[in-house]
Amino acid sequence: MDRVKRGNKAEAEGETSASSSRRSAVTVHDVAREAGVSSMTVSRVVNGTKVREPLRVRVQAAIERLNYVPNVAARAARSGSLRIGVLFSNPRSSNLGDFLMGAFQQSGSDGSQLVIEPVATHPKATDAVRKLVATGVDGMILPPPLCDSLEALDILWQAQIPALSFATADPRSHSSAVLIDDFEGARAMVRHLIGLGHRDIAFIRGNQRHSPALRREEGFRAAIAEAGLQLDPARLVDGDFSYRSGLDAGRALLDVSPAKRPTAIFASNDDMAAAVTAVALGLGVSIPGELSVAGFDDTPIASLLWPQLTTIRQPIAEMAATAVEILSDYLKQRRNTPTPPIKHHVAPFELKERGSTGPVRVEVLNLGI
Template sequence: MIEKQRVAQGDATLYDVARLAGVSAMTVSRVINGTKRVNDDTRERVATAAAQLKYEVNVAARAARVGSLRIGLLYSNPSAAFLSAFLVGAMDQCSSSGARLILEKCEGQRGWRDAIDNLVAGGVNGILLTPPLCDSLPVLKLLAELDIPAVAVATARPSKSTSAVRIDDYEGALSMVRHLISLGHRDIAFIKGDPKHTPAQLRYRAFLDAMEEAGLEVPPARVAEGMFTYRSGLPAARRLLEQSERPSAIFACNDDMAAAVVAVAHGMRLEVPRDLAVCGFDDTPLATTVWPNLTTVHQPIGEMGQVAVELISEQIRCQRKRLPSVVEHRLLPYNVVPRLSSTRDWKASA
């Protein structure tokens, strides 16, 4: 039974409405989003239950809004630089297509349930999943149960049942390590990303494979843990640079953490790249904001935002026309962008 206090406060959720109406959460979602696969009797029961529980959705208005596209974007503990670059592309595409983009942040380990409920309550027709939520099986399962189209952004192992847009993270990281080796580096350290994010796993595997390919060992002390944030990159960089023998280069799993490496190096009065080469991944605006500018793997994040909106828009249109939705996986190109943080004459200037 629903707690009376919570109902009185108007805090009922989509699931509470479903229980009171005697229907599934998927059915409530369909009513809210105005899909036609619900009979009038069921639609009325859902509307009545929502009114009784003070569920903060005007169900009739949501059901009538079938012409416009309302796209949700779910994010959690992101790289701020990645998210901002992605938003620019997504908002540009939404603007040109007449869609609205609604953002919702996940708080805590299970906050994604409340976040999804908020998006559904806001009448979204589909949801974009940014890292690391793009790899969350519980999130994908819930969206499928609610009959909400989704697109996974920057996942390295896209689900067969979910559209996705990504690059080849393994080959991108492999190319970066080969680039460092071509500059003469043999002692290269690595900062990992969020272990729940598949690209982080592939980038680390590519680092190990490239080092093995070159006949170079990777002692455990040359690998540090990170979480894709600038803040997590600071202790990781200190751990690597406070060793009695420092590596000649550090490859961080993204630009945020690479920027943290540069900051720590400066604090230790090390000169980049004379004393230490630093490389990142993503080529976010941050890569050209820090000094020296970061060598990085360019991921077309803005274009990924545009493509993600295109894919979700097409899925929504198919759903409205009761057509089968086609799952599409878009693989976009990457390239290594050499900049001052790993300049070729690092040995000559040492």
């Protein structure tokens, strides 16, 4: 938990530049002054009414500079309905199905309505945030990396729409969050591998724009240091959470002479770990006989591989349900209390030991690697 709480320091530093814009919400009159037009012209641009192109461009530029969003959400709130915006950034993610299942199950239970918006259909991720704000959602769930975006959080603050950061490793004091302890999860996995006799362990990083990727690498480094092992920089390989990046990382680590291969590879997520097993299969490297492979998340692919993947289970469906519940409760409380309490829910992780990891073979140890 100490590692999770360290985000507050980064928050204080990162939000200094945004503090001036948080003193008061930007209004249509502020945009009008910034663009040098009338408030009516700004309203016409916001509502999609036809205006001269030079004026529209000036107003749109002012809107983006000031992070202005029309407060449609306030009107929707007065109707008594709860509409929660849900963004997802990677349609190919193995987590998406579990996330949506948990979110829809909870929304059906508490009577809230989910408004789903894919980030990939927009030029910028924050454009997806703006679109949901414009539709009048009451609250919004932000996935990685938007959950760590000060710009996205500021857009929602300006619109007075509560945000919930999902699967962040850097929760903010002014918004709710649902997460696991990524640092401890990664450290637990490395300890497991060390307990099996592995001393030459490689690590495949995740997308560095995602705070969980950074915390997982920190957990890896901490466990290696605690065991008194020297970390070879060549054993840290870049990835971006995609299967393709796992293939590239796997080739870099395994398409070498047997004496230069690590005895274990720990990937920051299951997709990259699955790619490593494919590379090993292609090179004739047996798992777990010659190589142990571990992942993170326990997505469906972890159980579909053979041998099945040892991984850290992140209960995505339960976390998604909790996220909807926390945000719904917050919105209901806000009708009577101006500032309901912020909640940071840390879900438990579980190390799932399966067939992809095993003890180091004696003949491998005798190679001196």
